[in-house]
Amino acid sequence: DAGITQSPRHxxxxxxxxxxxxxxxxxxxxxxxxxxxxxxxxxxLIHYSYGVKDTDKGEVxxxxxxxxxxxxxxxLTLESATSSQTSVYFCAISELATGGEKLFFGSGTQLSVx
Amino acid sequence: xxxVEQSPQSLIILEGKNCTLQCNYTVSPFxxxxxxxxxTGRGPVSLTIMTFSENTKSNGRYTATLDADTKQSSLHIxxxxxxxSASYICVVGLNSNSGYALNFGKGTSLxxxx
Numbered sequence: 175d176a177g178i179t180q181s182p183r184h185x186x187x188x189x190x191x192x193x194x195x196x197x198x199x200x201x202x203x204x205x206x207x208x209x210x211x212x213x214x215x216x217x218x219l220i221h222y223s224y225g226v227k228d229t230d231k232g233e234v235x236x237x238x239x240x241x242x243x244x245x246x247x248x249x250l251t252l253e254s255a256t257s258s259q260t261s262v263y264f265c266a267i268s269e270l271a272t273g274g275e276k277l278f279f280g281s282g283t284q285l286s287v288x
Numbered sequence: 289x290x291x292v293e294q295s296p297q298s299l300i301i302l303e304g305k306n307c308t309l310q311c312n313y314t315v316s317p318f319x320x321x322x323x324x325x326x327x328t329g330r331g332p333v334s335l336t337i338m339t340f341s342e343n344t345k346s347n348g349r350y351t352a353t354l355d356a357d358t359k360q361s362s363l364h365i366x367x368x369x370x371x372x373s374a375s376y377i378c379v380v381g382l383n384s385n386s387g388y389a390l391n392f393g394k395g396t397s398l399x400x401x402x
Binding site: 214215216217218219264266276277278279280281282 | 292322329330331332333334337377389390391392393394395
């Protein structure tokens with residue numbers, strides 16, 4: 175898992191509540207990513223970070239914010255959770271490899287918004 | 289819109305048999321193409337990465353091919369094992385003036401039966 179830990183692994187919450195998911199890495203990678211995976215869709219990028227306090231939006235960033243105050247931690251916050259945000263969330267880091275950077279994913283967080 | 293289409297959507301094969309999964313893409317300008325394996329309840333794991341100039345790459349019993357002219361890739365699995373049961377995701381990298389992006393296919397679900 176390239177030293178990536180996501181927490182919690184499972185979360186059930188109610189509509190309108192804030193939720194924060196945590197991604198922790200142990201190998202000092204500069205780039206970190208948050209994706210969501212839904213049936214009928216490929217993985218979609220929510221936000222990414224290219225360094226401490228350096229973040230940018232992905233293709234499905236509405237309703238989400240991120241923070242990276244330390245190299246090892248990348249937090250994803252749902253400011254006011256909605257049922258459409260029920261999904262599996264994956265954190266990833268990238269390493270340079272032959273042909274391009276290689277992504278390593280965490281084990282995911284299953285989030286259910288009721 | 290850049291698209292990555294995978295076929296078949298799902299596949300069942302007997303243990304020991306070979307199979308081939310397909311990926312067609314319209315992503316342009318093309319940077320690289322990756323195949324990932326995703327076990328149930330886990331994050332995707334990289335199998336291969338190919339650039340424009342490569343037309344084949346192997347990783348054990350997995351062999352990926354790329355035809356950049358026809359924008360097609362395939363993943364061939366030889367002598368399948370029960371542990372090959374997973375979702376296989378094709379990912380195409382796009383490198384344009386607006387930056388670098390990854391386009392994920394929806395995956396092919398493979399079940400290997402005894």
